[in-house]
Amino acid sequence: MVNLMSTPSSKISLLSVENYDRLKRRQESNHKAVWNLLDAVKDPEIPPLSIWDLGVLQDITQQQAVITVTITPTYSGCPAMQVIAEDITTVLQRAGYSNFRIATRLSPAWTTDWLSESARNRLRQYGVTPPQEEDAIFCPQCSSTEVRLISEFGSTACKALYQCKTCQEPFDYFKRI
Numbered sequence: 080m081v082n083l084m085s086t087p088s089s090k091i092s093l094l095s096v097e098n099y100d101r102l103k104r105r106q107e108s109n110h111k112a113v114w115n116l117l118d119a120v121k122d123p124e125i126p127p128l129s130i131w132d133l134g135v136l137q138d139i140t141q142q143q144a145v146i147t148v149t150i151t152p153t154y155s156g157c158p159a160m161q162v163i164a165e166d167i168t169t170v171l172q173r174a175g176y177s178n179f180r181i182a183t184r185l186s187p188a189w190t191t192d193w194l195s196e197s198a199r200n201r202l203r204q205y206g207v208t209p210p211q212e213e214d215a216i217f218c219p220q221c222s223s224t225e226v227r228l229i230s231e232f233g234s235t236a237c238k239a240l241y242q243c244k245t246c247q248e249p250f251d252y253f254k255r256i
C-alpha cells in the first residue's frame with residue numbers, strides 16, 4: 080500500500096500500488112477519450128460500479144493502428160466478464176472505433192483491495208456491504224456489526240448473504256478476495 084497523505088489522523092487515504100499505477104497510466108495516457116468512454120461500462124452484477132471503479136480496466140495502449148484495451152478479470156470463471164467484454168465492444172463501436180482488441184491480464188491477480196474508496200461508498204449506498212475484515216462486516220442500512228451469515232452465496236457468487244441482528248434486514252456482502 081502507498082500512503083498518499085502524511086496526515087497523522089486515523090483517516091489516512093490508502094491506495095494500493097496497483098491502483099496508483101493504474102491511475103497514473105490513465106492520467107498519462109494519449110487515449111483519455113477511450114478511458115472516459117469506458118466509464119460507461121458497468122459491472123452487470125453491480126451496476127453502480129464501472130470497470131474502472133472495480134479495477135478491471137487496466138490499460139489502454141495503441142500499436143500501429145490497433146488500440147488494445149487490457150482488462151483483469153475479477154475472478155476466474157466470473158460470468159460477468161463475458162458481458163463486460165461485449166459491453167466494451169459495443170461502447171467502442173458506437174463511438175466509431177473499429178480497430179481495437181481486448182486483452183486479458185491475469186497477473187497480478189485482481190483483489191477487492193483494488194476497489195477505490197468512492198467505489199466502496201457507492202456499493203454501500205446500493206445496499207451492498209463492501210469487502211471488509213471478517214469481524215468488521217457491517218449492515219449497510221444501520222451500520223451495526225451485529226450480523227450473521229445466512230448463506231455463503233448471495234445474489235451472485237461473489238457475494239454472501241447476511242442478516243443484521245439489529246435491524247433484521249438481510250443484505251449482500253461483497254466477499255473480500
Ligand SMILES: [Zn+2]
Nearest residue numbers: 218221243246
Ligand atoms: Zn441493520
